[in-house]
Amino acid sequence: MGGMAAQTQPKQSEAKLLVVEDDANILELLSASLRFAGFDVSTATSGSAAVSAAKNTTPDLVVLDVMLPDLDGFEVIRLMREGGQRTPVVFLTARDGTDDKIRGLTLGGDDYVTKPFSLEELTARIRAVLRRTTQGDEEPSRLVFADLELDEETHEVYRAGQRVQLSPTEFKLLRYLMLNANRVLSKAQILDHVWKYDFRGDDNIVESYISYLRRKVDNVQPRLIHTLRGVGxxxxxPAV
Amino acid sequence: MGGMAAQTQPKQSEAKLLVVEDDANILELLSASLRFAGFDVSTATSGSAAVSAAKNTTPDLVVLDVMLPDLDGFEVIRLMREGGQRTPVVFLTARDGTDDKIRGLTLGGDDYVTKPFSLEELTARIRAVLRRTTQGDEEPSRLVFADLELDEETHEVYRAGQRVQLSPTEFKLLRYLMLNANRVLSKAQILDHVWKYDFRGDDNIVESYISYLRRKVDNVQPRLIHTLRGVGxxxxxPAV
DNA sequence: CCTTGCCTGCACGCTGCCTGAAAGTTTTCT
DNA sequence: AGAAAACTTTCAGGCAGCGTGCAGGCAAGG
Known part of the structure; x- marks a missing residue:
């Protein structure tokens, strides 16, 4: 089921990202999908390379693994900002026990995501940080499709004006559907974006969550979530 | 239905700050978060640099480490004021020894914070000093949300008109929540802002204090403190 | 009619959260 | 200074909500 599926994410983008990660597999995963999402991506695989890359390319945001072979993420940021750059950061961090270093990552409008993460989650954080730090632009945090509304900041969801409570996975799935409204999404695609990249389960879980979503947010007319048998x-x- | 969208950071000011601190990590911590809080921040890493920076940029307030490699903080202030500047100061000081000297200086409307400090505490002091020294501005010291009131100066808290006694940490947490009303705060974010930067404990302490707060200030309808499972x-x- | 793919109820185990209580620390009082 | 009180931090038990797999049933298409 693995395949990475191509699609152009709608908007918010053209922002320049610098992705810093020493694991080649994860770096490839990230740069490919962030490019598809419409970002202008450059990469680095070490802290020192990241610092000089940041000087040259002046990215709008840095996606930065805190655990790097040479410098750690904090040093990288400090050096970058010593040079007068105010670049916001989304940190990538390991979730394991000895996570002493997970302090201060949310300061200055920055944020972090723990490995393993889902692409949906990472791009949501990136969008949120860009929204916060890019002034004047005022990208809305509220997704709207028909009478369905989803607020990315407050995590509130409404259908036909009615508040609906969603679990975290339900919320991520709905956000992914809404960001890709009118685009057919295969189960593999959904799994690749909404579930963590190390998930080794079965497609059926997507069916389950579609079912949950239908019950909670698609129980009124007109129906918005449609099955394309054999496709996604x-x-x-509904068709006019 | 939905909440009122878009809030910007409590940015009380756009006030110009000069931050003087020789430890690179703490300087980065301070400048990043004070900038995000809406201040116009410039920095210096030594006493002499601070004096000339103050002359050039004429800050509205100086955040000043008393322990500096060349001059100490008191010298810095003396030189600044010899030049005719009467800039208010928030000192950063180690917990031991020289308290006496500082006590004297707080009489002029200045204040001090001992290391290690929490960002909540520092920004609260900065706001308080600016409030005192900036005339006419009339920044209120009383935060109000629904029937919840918190006075930053007297440290009094009321819920539904009833006086409530809070411990220092409870007070800081509630103030942070109120300053960020309607914004979802993760436990990491709360830890980063309300607890001292050298705290090495875990998230559970946030849960504990949320629990204490609920018992003291959220034991009546309508409930104002809400948990978003997995988020913050x-x-x-309450939703409509 | 049969095949294939999808839907959904159910059950199980896990995770995140809440809270009481104990231990450790700081502040206040005498 | 010593004792008492207040506060902070940790620990552990309990609970509800959630994620996941399974299996029986249903619908669509040939």
Whole structure:
């Protein structure tokens, strides 16, 4: 089921990202999918390379693994900002026990995501940080499709004006559907984006969550979540 | 239905700050978060640099480490004021010894914070000093959300008109929640802002204090402190 | 009619969260 | 200074919500 599926994410983008990660597999995963999402991505595989890359390319945001072979993430940031750069950061951190270093990562409008993460989650954080730190631009945090509304900041969801409570996975799935409204998404694609990259389960879980979502947010007319047998799912208004 | 969208950081000011600190990590911590809080921050890493920076940039307030490699903080202030500047100061000081000298200086409307400090505490002091020294501005010292009131100067808290006694940490946590009302705060974020930067404990302490706060200030309807499982906490009026 | 893919109820185990209580620390009082 | 009180931090038990797999049933398409 692995395959990475191509699609152009709608908007918010053209932002320049610098992705810093020493694990080649994860770096490839990240740069490929962030490019598809519409970002202008450059990469580095060490802290010192990251610092000089940041000087040359002046990215709008840095995706930065805190655990690097040479410098750690904090040093990288300090050096970058010593040079007068105010670049916001989304840190990548390991989730394991001895995570002493996981302090101060949310300061200055920055944020972090723990490994393993889902691409949905990472891109959501990136969007949120860009929204916060890019002034004047005022990218809305509220996704709207038909009478369905989802607020990325407050995690509130409404259908036909009614508040609906969603679990974290339900929320991520719905956000992914809404960001890709009118686009058909295969189960493999959904699994690749909404579930963590180390998930080794079965497609059926997507069916389950589609089912949950239908019960909670698609129990009124018009139906918005549609099944395309043998192909996937799509969020769209019924055919005219 | 939905909440009121878009809030910007409590940015009380756009006030110009000069931050003087020789430890690179702490300087980065301070400048990043004070900038995000809406201040216009410039920095210096030595006493002599601070004096000339103060002459050039004429800050509204100086955040000043008393222990510096060349001059100490008192010298810095003396030189600055010899030049006719009467800039207010928030000192950063180690917990031991020289308290006496500082006590004297707080009489002029200045204040001090002992290391290690929490960002909540530092920004609260900065706001308080600016409030005192900036005339006419009339920044209120009283935070109000629904029937919850918190006075930053007297440290009094009321819920539904009833006086409530809070411990220092409870007070700081509630103030942080109120300053960020309607914004979802992760436990990591709360830890980063409300607890001292050298705290090496775990998230559970945030849960404990949320629990204490609920018992003291959120034991009546409507409930204002809400848990978002897997995401964080938020202070808001219940959904419509 | 049969095949294939999808839907959904159910059950199990896990995770995140809440809270009481104990231990450790700081502050206040005498 | 010593004792008492207040506060902070940790630990552990309990609980509800959640993620996941399974299996029986249903619908669509040939």
């Amino acid at each position: 799912y799509v969020l769209r208004k | 906490y938020v202070l808001r009026k």
